[in-house]
Amino acid sequence: MGKGGEQGGDSGDPAAQIRFYTWEEIQKHNLRTDKWLVIERKVYNITKWANRHPGGQRVISHCAGEDATDAFQAFHINPTLVQKFLKPLLIGELAPGEPSQDRGKNSQLVEDFRTLRKTAEDMNLFRASPLFFSLYLGHIIAMEVLAWLMVSYFGTGWITTLILACILTTSQAQAGWLQHDFGHLSVFKKSSWNHIVHKFVIGHLKGASANWWNHRHFQHHAKPNIFKKDPDVNMLHVFVLGDTQPVEYGKKKLKYLPYNHQHEYFFFIFPPLLIPVYFQIQIISTMIRHRFWADLAWAISYYLRYFITYIPFYGLLGSLCLLTFVRFLESHWFVWVTQMNHIPMEIDSEKHRDWLSSQMAATCNIEQSFFNDWFTGHLNFQIEHHLFPTMPRHNFWKVKPLVKSLCAKYGVQYEEKPLGKAFVDIVGSLKKSGDLWLDAYLHK
Secondary structure (H helix, E strand, O other): OHHHHHOOOOOOOHHHOOOEEOHHHHHOOEEOOEEEEEEOOEEEEOOOOHHHOOOOHHHHHOOOOOEOHHHHHHHOOOHHHHHHHHHHHEEEEEOOOOOOOOOOOOHHHHHHHHHHHHHHHHOOOOOOOHHHHHHHHHHHHHHHHHHHHHHHHHOOOHHHHHHHHHHHHHHHHHHHHHHHHHHOOOOOOOHHHHHHHHHHHHHHOOOOOHHHHHHHHHHHHHOOOEOOOOHHHOOOOOOOOOOOHHHHHHHOOOOOOOHHHHHHHHHHHHHHHHHHHHHHHHHHHHHHHOOOHHHHHHHHHHHHHHHHHHHHHHHHHHHHHHHHHHHHHHHHHHHHHHHHOOOOOOOEOOOOOOHHHHHHHHOOEEOOOHHHHHHHOOHHHHHHHHHOOOOOHHHHHHHHHHHHHHHHHHOOOOOEEOHHHHHHHHHHHHHHHHHHHHHHHHHO
C-alpha cells in the first residue's frame, strides 16, 4: 500500500490510491487505542507500532493527532533507516487544501526554523569531535583511578574519605553529563554505536539504566514543562509548579503539603533525595518490571567494580555508606543544574505550539564560561540543546547566534542569565507558585 500510494496510485490498483485527510479528522486520533501523526504531510497510523518504538511508546504517543515533523527530525540521526519502519504505517496524506501545520501555527516561523536546521547541518554542526569526547571520558576515568590511588596511599581517615567522596561525586556528575550525550545519539554517526557506549557509561560507570533514562528523558524533550507529558514536572503532589497548577490545587482545596512553604522544604526534599532515593527506586523497579536484562547486567557490573574496589578499605557497610554519601552529594549538583533551565519558565498543560515556540517557552540559558560549560555539562546552552537534541554539545556556541536572530525576528523570548541568578530563580519561582496556591486555597 505504501509504495503505490506514495507514487500517486498509477499502478491502476484502486487499493493503491492515496487517501487524503483533513486536520480535523487527524486530531481525533490521539487516543490510547488510536494514534495517528503527520510527518512531512504524510499521515501515519502508529497505534500498533507505538509499543515497539525504540525511544519508548510514551514519547511517540505524546505527538498523536498532530504534526510531528520537527520532533521526528530532532530525535533521529538516520532518517533513511527510520523511513523503513514508517513505510508500512503510512495510511495517506494531508488533503491538498490543508496547511502543513496544524492548529494555526505560524508556517513561516516553522519554515524558517527548518531552514536554520539545514544551515546547521551544512555547517557540520552535527558532527562530533572524537577528541572532545575521548578527553571527556578520560577525565572521568582519571578521577575514578585517582580516588582509588588516594585511599591506597593515604588510608581511610576522615579527611581522605571526604576528599575521596568529592572526587567520586565529580566523576559521577560528569559521567551523568556524558551519558546524556550518548543517550541523545550526539557522538557517533551510527545509532547503534551511541547506544552501546551509552549502556557502558550509564550502566558501568553509574549503575543506572539506559532504557529507563531514554524513555523518561525523551518525553521531557518532546513536551518540556507540559503536565501529563513531561515526567520532569510530575512532582507527585510534593510541589506545585507554574501559574495554573497551584490555583487548581487551591480551588480544589488540595493540601498534600503546605505548598506556601515549598520554597523552604525544597532544600530538604528535592536536592538531597532525588538520586539516592527516588531515582534508585525507579531505576531498579523499571529494569525488573520491563525486563531490561542487559541494563541490569551493566548496572551489576558497576556495583561489582565499586565494591571490589572499596570493600578492602571500608568493609561492606562502610562502602555502602560512602556510596550513599556520594549519591547524596551528586544529587545536589544534578538537581540545581537540571532545574535551573526549566522550573522558572512556563509550566502548563498542552498548548500545541510549534517546535521552536514550545521549546523556548520552557527553557532558558545560563551565561557561557569555561567553568559553566564544565559544571553543567553544557546544559548552560539548554535552548540550543532543546532545539537540536542530537547536536554535539561542543557546537552549541556556534549555532547560538543563529537561534538568537531567528527568535528576534519573530519576537520569541530568548532568556539568558548568570548561574547564581538561575539558582535563586528556582527558589523564587517555587515561592511564587506556593503563594498562588495559598491565595486560591483561602479565597477561591
